[in-house]
Amino acid sequence: KQEVTQIPAALSVPEGENLVLNCSFTDSAIYNLQWFRQDPGKGLTSLLLIQSSQREQTSGRLNASLDKSSGRSTLYIAASQPGDSATYLCAFMIYNQGGKLIFGQGTELSVKP
Amino acid sequence: EPEVTQTPSHQVTQMGQEVILRCVPISNHLYFYWYRQILGQKVEFLVSFYNNEISEKSEIFDDQFSVERPDGSNFTLKIRSTKLEDSAMYFCASSGAGSGNTIYFGEGSWLTVV
Numbered sequence: 443k444q445e446v447t448q449i450p451a452a453l454s455v456p457e458g459e460n461l462v463l464n465c466s467f468t469d470s471a472i473y474n475l476q477w478f479r480q481d482p483g484k485g486l487t488s489l490l491l492i493q494s495s496q497r498e499q500t501s502g503r504l505n506a507s508l509d510k511s512s513g514r515s516t517l518y519i520a521a522s523q524p525g526d527s528a529t530y531l532c533a534f535m536i537y538n539q540g541g542k543l544i545f546g547q548g549t550e551l552s553v554k555p
Numbered sequence: 556e557p558e559v560t561q562t563p564s565h566q567v568t569q570m571g572q573e574v575i576l577r578c579v580p581i582s583n584h585l586y587f588y589w590y591r592q593i594l595g596q597k598v599e600f601l602v603s604f605y606n607n608e609i610s611e612k613s614e615i616f617d618d619q620f621s622v623e624r625p626d627g628s629n630f631t632l633k634i635r636s637t638k639l640e641d642s643a644m645y646f647c648a649s650s651g652a653g654s655g656n657t658i659y660f661g662e663g664s665w666l667t668v669v
Contacts (some may be wrong), residue, residue, distance in 0.1 A: 458618070461570070472661065476564060476657065476658065477562075478660070481663075484662060484663070485660045485661055485662035485663050486648075486660035487660075488657050488658065488660070489578075491656075491657045506632060506637060533600065539656065540586075540603040540605070540610035540611025541586050541588055541603040541610070541611065541650060542600045542603060542611050542613070543590070543598075543658060544600070545597045545599070546596040546597065547596075547597050
């Protein structure tokens with residue numbers, strides 16, 4: 443069964459700290475992996491997409507890496523800010539499954555001023 | 556910036572009633588999806604739609620559910636004979652030229668079945 447696990451489930455850090463969120467997946471036949479942000483009661487905002495042929499993607503203070511062989515992805519957030527407080531979800535897509543994303547349960551991040 | 560829009564944002568319905576959730580995907584996108592998230596649980600895939608037909612569906616998407624693209628801009632999810640366990644946030648999403656492209660999600664429609 444295809445599974446995505448995110449560790450930790452919750453994280454609280456002081457403002458300015460660099461942090462790493464972890465995501466592991468069971469199926470090495472991934473097509474791509476997306477990281478999302480979800481604010482309480484809101485939709486999913488796409489942060490980064492990594493294709494299976496790529497190792498990492500960067501957007502501003504965010505950097506996501508992908509290691510297919512070990513079944514892991516990490517999301518690095520530099521110089522965290524209170525506005526980064528949200529739940530971060532990773533999801534992977536299996537090739538030729540019509541866009542089906544398999545989600546982890548998320549890491550709830552709280553950045554304290 | 557283009558976005559996926561969903562209506563209604565919140566709907567309360569009696570058990571056994573039919574519900575239609577509506578979505579306007581991003582205009583030049585070709586792939587459309589519905590996902591749902593039961594409170595406190597993971598986001599789950601329901602169905603994907605391409606070229607006016609379902610391309611993939613999950614075991615959740617049984618005969619109670621149907622999708623339609625009635626015109627060039629709307630994409631709908633119909634839930635017949637709603638049950639208490641259908642209460643969830645339903646997300647519409649869309650993506651561009653290939654299924655390997657970034658998938659963009661709407662703000663969700665929160666369905667409460669009473």
